[in-house]
Amino acid sequence: MAPSDVSTVKRRLVGVDATRGLALVGIMSMHTLPTTDAAGHVTWTAALAGGRMAATFALLAGVGIAFLSGRRPVPPPERRGVAAALATRALLIGGIGLALGFADPDNIEVILPYYGLLFLLAIPLTYLSTRAVAVTGAVVAVGVPVLSHVARSHLPPFSGANPTFAHLVGDPVGQVIELLLTGAYPVLSWMTYICAGLVVGRLPLSSPRVAARLLGWGLGLALIGTLVSRVALGPLGGRHALYAAAAASGLPGSDVSYMLNVEADGTTPTSTWWWLVTDAAHTNTPVNLLHSTGVAVALLGAFLLLTDRVAPRGAAVRAGVGVLAAAGSMTLTLYSAHVVATNALGATDLDPAVDYLGQVAVALLFALVWRRRVGQGPLEAQVSRAARAARRAVAPPVRLASGGPNGP
Template sequence: MSATKRLLGVDATRGIALLGMMAVHSLLDESSPGHASLSFAIFGGRAAATFAVLAGVGMAFMTGRRRVRLAEFGPTAAMLATRALMIGLIGLCLGYTDASYAAVILPYYAILFLLAIPLVIQPSWLIGVVGAVVVTVVPPLTHVLQNQLPTPPLTNPTFTDAITHPLDLLTELSITGEYPAIPWMAYVCVGLIVGRLSLARIRVAVALLATGTVLAVGAATASWILLNKYGGLAAIWAAQPGSVLTVPETTEMLNLGGDGTTPTSTDWWLAVDAPHTGTAPDLVGTSGSAIALLGLLLLLGHVSTPWLRRTVAVVFTPLAAAGSMTLTMYTAHIMFLNSDYDTYDPGTGYLLQVIAVLVVAVAWRATAGKGPLEALVTAVANRAKRRAGGGVAAPRAPIAATATRIGASVGSADRPAIGSGEQS
């Protein structure tokens, strides 16, 4: 596999995650009260986690897919911090939208980027240790501490919040909010390790698919055993009268997940694997689904049968185009949901958004290249890197010029930079 196809595989994965997040926001999340719909069962929690894992992959690409030397750390840190700042500013602008339509992830994402900066100078094995510590230590620690921390308002963070209650906002973005950055560091650690691998190799793609599947299935199985064979579920219901949740809310929490944390009525909540609960089974399982999806799409890039290769190219091209500009498309999606134009039923509205995103992304990528918000963020981040004394990697070729070569060998050099690391 060439570097071109490797990038297409990563961007296509990001494109699927974008469509998945749009589905979570646009389609019904319940098939009946307290029970997940098919779309939510597939994408709920997994789409956002995939974005976070791919954030780590993008950081690995932006830092040359290797451990950054100390002499290079200053310019690299300036670039990543500026990127985080820009994403955070865009996120706070979107914060004035209605959180009942969509919880904006970008401010959390900015904190995630900042927390991950020290990791780029670490070896992969140490990043793995950090990720393991986050998975095993942070969920129970958060579970113990959250009653002593400010209760998050569960609205989208805004500039007003940043000015009037900065510490409360930082606590929400880091620990107690919808996408808490500290527990989610597990995803970035996974992504950084994966991004440093030789993703162009077929055996790496197979390993990612196999490892991700084992993690996803293993986490779900372990959670089920703990809850159903060791009394966890019975303990949760026994503690329900003393919980802040009603019976329907408890059912919903178990089946549809939470808002970033779990109730504190019993420690057995830490065994659930429901979306957005921040438990070890949740973090491990969604990490697994993310890298399995990436492995699958990278593996599809190796197909050699002519008709299948052409089919893959046709499918990958719009997905990769959307995946290369997810910051722009995500922003447009949030604005549409909060506009007077969203007058459709959930299914029709989602289908129209998908068509619009794919068509506009392909057209924009073929003519203008980088998405407008991606271009803005990259330009400012690269300027910060130059001012700090570092060079800037050359931009990648437009998808329109490379997608037609997806099944052919076009060289094997691995390019170090990717321009789509600012997605949500």
């Protein structure tokens, strides 16, 4: 590879990793800082990060899968190897998540078990053309929330517990249903982000023009999602219908207000179809998926432009992007440590702002030092080693397109 090619790849990886680092910092804020103030209004941190950072995390998982699969439809001779590598990553990431299930769900809802299942379901998508993946994502974004709305009226409600090995062994069917449909991060709906990330990851991300288009298209999608929701809830009468349906079903109006203005627990009530037009965080409705996908795409485009055009000329910006990129290169390690720390500190009287800033500072410092002195994050190195071994076990080595694994 020529020096210019190496430089291009490095810039692309820094931009993707920096976006992932920002998403991690945003997710940490949702787990440690209050989501509402004393008057019951949503805080500015929750208004900015709520749902959007988790969606960015998931979309970048799709980008990582695109890199892992060579950034093009996987040809038949390579499919067994790619499937083995992704399945191994899925099992290990999901297993780590199940091991972290001891965390108090009131403090943090662990995303990794859902993440592992997303990786498994992404395997057949890597075989499809980019157009087919895009169409699949659009169908999922619109169709799955509708089907979920119908199906969940006949299913037990979300238990609110974090998935664990004990839950999976004791009630495998119920646990899988929660992971797929009724849980905090319903996998079937979240395949929207994986599809979007796969499409984005196959683009020439080193091109400033592509980065600018990602920024523009992302902002456009986010705005459309918000406008559709605002019109449907306001002039079309959706908000009034939601409160009326809640009153008829016995749901407190305060719960409706919280779900509309702050966040939900992954799904919405099934008392009325009007719930499908809210774009509030973690509602996973069509407009919420559209809005959060747009935000994630726009953030990635912005960071790609930043690393390509601004960072090379500004030392402060370059340093800030570098710190975020270091954290973004080892989010599995840092997220797992964050879960443990948040669960341990949740029983203390530590000020939330001190808790958050302290955890962020430690995470960023650790990532920067480890990245410079060792390289790949501790958990990332083990998962990557196992995935490579699984790939070699079922298929001979193949030359991938440049871009590196850069996985979650």
